Amino acid sequence: VYNLDGMEELILDVHKPSVEDVLRLLKRYKLRDKVTMHDASDDFEVAVGTTRQGLQTLSDARDAWCFSDPRSVFQGMGRNLLSSECAGRLVTEGTMARTCDRYSAGRMALGIAEGDAEMRSGEAIPLEHNLDGLGAISFTKGCYMGQELTARTHFQGTIRKRVAPIEFEASAEDGAVGGQPEALVDASSGKSLGKVIARHGRLGLGLIRLRGLMEKDDIRTKPSSERVKVTIPSWWPSEWYEMAQL
Numbered sequence: 001v002y003n004l005d006g007m008e009e010l011i012l013d014v015h016k017p018s019v020e021d022v023l024r025l026l027k028r029y030k031l032r033d034k035v036t037m038h039d040a041s042d043d044f045e046v047a048v049g050t051t052r053q054g055l056q057t058l059s060d061a062r063d064a065w066c067f068s069d070p071r072s073v074f075q076g077m078g079r080n081l082l083s084s085e086c087a088g089r090l091v092t093e094g095t096m097a098r099t100c101d102r103y104s105a106g107r108m109a110l111g112i113a114e115g116d117a118e119m120r121s122g123e124a125i126p127l128e129h130n131l132d133g134l135g136a137i138s139f140t141k142g143c144y145m146g147q148e149l150t151a152r153t154h155f156q157g158t159i160r161k162r163v164a165p166i167e168f169e170a171s172a173e174d175g176a177v178g179g180q181p182e183a184l185v186d187a188s189s190g191k192s193l194g195k196v197i198a199r200h201g202r203l204g205l206g207l208i209r210l211r212g213l214m215e216k217d218d219i220r221t222k223p224s225s226e227r228v229k230v231t232i233p234s235w236w237p238s239e240w241y242e243m244a245q246l
Helices: 016-029 052-061 100-110 147-156 238-244
Strands: 045-049 064-068 079-083 161-168 183-186 192-200 203-209 219-222 227-230
Touching: 100 161, 100 192, 100 203, 161 192, 203 227
Parallel strands: none
Antiparallel strands: 045 079, 064 079, 161 203, 161 227, 183 192, 183 219, 192 203, 219 227
C-alpha cells in the first residue's frame, strides 16, 4: 500500500490477475464508509530493481516514486518503482528493471508465492505460505478475518508445511508460470511430501512437509516422475525448519 507524496489517495500494488477479486472484496467490506475504489492499472506502471540507485535515477527524472518492496524484510525482493508518466518504457530504459519473467524467476528462487494462482483465496494458510516472515501478518494489532486461527497457530502450534523453492531437472516452456497439479513424493518410500504450486522454467514453488526434508535425496513429481531439488531459503529463521522436526 503506497501513499504518494501525502495524497489523500492510497495505491495498492496487487498481483494483476487478482485485481478484480481484490477490488470486489474491498468494496464488500467498506460498508457505508465514503470511500471510492477503482482499478488504476492503466494509470501506473511498476518496475522492480535490486538496488535503489538504478530506479532512483528514473524516479528523480519523471513523475515516479521509488519504494522498498514490503516483502524486503530480508532485502531479497529489492525495490519497486511506481510511475504514472513513462508506462511501457521502464523496462527498456531502466538498467536495473527486470522483465516479468526475470521477476517471477527471482521470487521463486527465494521461495515467495504471489497471487491467487499460488495462494488460493479461502484455501491457503498464511503461515504455510511464509507470510509471517514477509511482513504481511501482524500479531499485535486489532481484528481481521482469520486472526484467531492465525495467531493461535503462530503462538501455540507448529507449522509442518511451508512453501519452498524447488528446481526441476528439465526446463518447462519459458514463461510457463502457474499452478501444476502434481504431487511431490519421496521416491524411496513413495510417501507424499506435498505438491507443486507454481513453475517457471526449471524453477518452481512447492508446498512441502519439512520433517526430515533435508535427509531425502530423491524427491520426484507424481505422476510425471521428474526429479526435483528442494532448497531451504537462507532468509528463513532457523526455527522454522527446526521446530518442524519435533
